[in-house]
Amino acid sequence: MKVIKMLGVGALAAVVAISSGCSKKPEQEKPALDAKAAAQKYDKIREEMKALYLVQSILGWYVRTNGERSVFEETYKGRESLFSKENVEFFNEYMKMEGLNADDRRAAKYMRNALLAEFVAIDTAHFYDKVNDAEASATVKLEWVGDPVPYRQLDSMKANETDPERRRALQEAEALVWKESLNPILAKEEERIQELAVEIGYKSFVELSEEYREINLKEFMAETQKFFDETDEMYGELFAAEVQEVMGFPAEKFTRADILYFAAVPAFQKYFPAELTIPAFESLISGMGIDLKTIAGTEITIDDEIREKKNPRAACFSISVPDDIRVTVKPSGGIPDFETFFHEGGHALHYANTNLDKWEFQQLGNNAVTEGYAIFMENIWGDYEWLLKYREIVREHNKTLPASKRVPVMSDAEIGKLIRNRVLWKMYMVRRYNWAKLIYETLLHGGGAEYFGPYYDGPENDPHQAYRRIFSKAYGFELTENEALRFRTDVDSFFYAADYARAFLLSEQIEEKLRKDFGPQWFNDPRAGEFVKKQLWALGNKPSSEDISKAVGAPDLNYDIFTSRIREQLAIADRLMGKK
Ligand SMILES: [Zn+2]
Numbered sequence: 001m002k003v004i005k006m007l008g009v010g011a012l013a014a015v016v017a018i019s020s021g022c023s024k025k026p027e028q029e030k031p032a033l034d035a036k037a038a039a040q041k042y043d044k045i046r047e048e049m050k051a052l053y054l055v056q057s058i059l060g061w062y063v064r065t066n067g068e069r070s071v072f073e074e075t076y077k078g079r080e081s082l083f084s085k086e087n088v089e090f091f092n093e094y095m096k097m098e099g100l101n102a103d104d105r106r107a108a109k110y111m112r113n114a115l116l117a118e119f120v121a122i123d124t125a126h127f128y129d130k131v132n133d134a135e136a137s138a139t140v141k142l143e144w145v146g147d148p149v150p151y152r153q154l155d156s157m158k159a160n161e162t163d164p165e166r167r168r169a170l171q172e173a174e175a176l177v178w179k180e181s182l183n184p185i186l187a188k189e190e191e192r193i194q195e196l197a198v199e200i201g202y203k204s205f206v207e208l209s210e211e212y213r214e215i216n217l218k219e220f221m222a223e224t225q226k227f228f229d230e231t232d233e234m235y236g237e238l239f240a241a242e243v244q245e246v247m248g249f250p251a252e253k254f255t256r257a258d259i260l261y262f263a264a265v266p267a268f269q270k271y272f273p274a275e276l277t278i279p280a281f282e283s284l285i286s287g288m289g290i291d292l293k294t295i296a297g298t299e300i301t302i303d304d305e306i307r308e309k310k311n312p313r314a315a316c317f318s319i320s321v322p323d324d325i326r327v328t329v330k331p332s333g334g335i336p337d338f339e340t341f342f343h344e345g346g347h348a349l350h351y352a353n354t355n356l357d358k359w360e361f362q363q364l365g366n367n368a369v370t371e372g373y374a375i376f377m378e379n380i381w382g383d384y385e386w387l388l389k390y391r392e393i394v395r396e397h398n399k400t401l402p403a404s405k406r407v408p409v410m411s412d413a414e415i416g417k418l419i420r421n422r423v424l425w426k427m428y429m430v431r432r433y434n435w436a437k438l439i440y441e442t443l444l445h446g447g448g449a450e451y452f453g454p455y456y457d458g459p460e461n462d463p464h465q466a467y468r469r470i471f472s473k474a475y476g477f478e479l480t481e482n483e484a485l486r487f488r489t490d491v492d493s494f495f496y497a498a499d500y501a502r503a504f505l506l507s508e509q510i511e512e513k514l515r516k517d518f519g520p521q522w523f524n525d526p527r528a529g530e531f532v533k534k535q536l537w538a539l540g541n542k543p544s545s546e547d548i549s550k551a552v553g554a555p556d557l558n559y560d561i562f563t564s565r566i567r568e569q570l571a572i573a574d575r576l577m578g579k580k
Helices: 035-066 085-094 102-137 151-160 164-199 205-213 217-247 256-263 266-271 274-287 335-352 359-363 368-382 384-399 412-444 463-475 483-487 493-518 526-539 545-551 560-576
Strands: 301-303 315-320 324-328
Touching (some): 035 085, 035 102, 035 315, 085 102, 102 151, 102 205, 151 164, 164 205, 164 483, 205 493, 217 493, 274 335, 315 335, 335 526, 368 493, 384 412, 384 560, 463 483, 526 545
Parallel strands (some): 301 324
């Protein structure tokens, strides 16, 4: 789901801080930065980062699309002074300089944040490599397979395995790799990132991440709890109904080993053949009066070639904004695959239409907003009016095919079932990211009870048990001890979860605005395309998620529109399924 920006090995981060160690001195005692020298230093650092990021993103592209050797570690050689504490502090001072306008100050903050992330990334890159090597070399023994099976194949095997017993065996095998190979490395990394956060002037890694992501976690978590309480019963009923529908057994028998198979919605595979993935996307955007041209006049590259070593999961690379934007995809069909492509397409359109010259606003900043645009595109697969349009796309497509090759057409009742299924997954993701992950990761990263205290009353020093309890509650089914061993691998760098969390809400606010202004078939109205292009995407990474909420007429980033929309979707689904 993540836009691959390749901003370095780890991820990103931020700070507000003064250097650690010595006590705070009155600011006057520090010599003020000489404006001219400071501007020169700023430019130099930016030029070096720009060059490095360009090399890294092109490298990332070839790793992803061709299975090229990953040599990110080498790109960092000799860069220790670029990503130093001293440079982080330089930007802390720079941001306070007089005479900067709001944009300059914001750009400087994005620079500081990126440097801070790299400061942590350089120090911990060797853990990343170790995890990578351990994952790549780990194999497991499975009773029904002759040769040892690579660890990295287990997830796709689980997603395709029809036998529940075998899914559980796959899950057990995976958990053993976590326990014995990956978790010990990740435990050391966790210790180190917490030390580094303190070293660079923060109370905790949680506080550092909050600054980087520009989020007040305590407030956000309190809002989320209200949503959780209000809709918990509804989620429980929906989950039970969907497990019965998709899996054919009652919810009480459901385990985490089933989740990938459940998510694949196998019965719907036939309606979403691989060859329609890209045409469906083109049909969506052409209705909005948009095409795959960047505002620089180039085309967004879509690499859908089949190569043996290509990573099958779609991803977007904003190599140079706005002129060199690439999407890689290896379509395999099915609803999750369609959604992933639309998601990455949303990122691509955002960067291809970014109309700002400042590199900081093209490439840096946090990802809450771009994830919002991506999820907005992805979510269209739960929209009734769009599914009707897709049915027409399929009918048109079938006219060109012999009877034996035609794609099945969904009935109204099936469209209803699909909408209900998509609502479940929207709720599942919000419960997982906005609720469970934020609570759990504030505990894991040593934020203290001031963050997770109101939501979790178990032991603080046992992340395995905390993970088990928190995620069991979020999912609505119990995780076993073994399944909860995922407590170290299921962690996103620098609270990326906080960006997804806001994106889930923002995407609904954007859609609501389009529905209100241009009607339920807004995707057939070029004015809708004009609006997102000029009023939203053009701003690149500069705006915060709150800025975008305001731009679409929502008072702030809250759960109101998300909640009313899922209720509305469920009512439509019930009607189509003949329930009401
Ligand atoms: Zn994304």
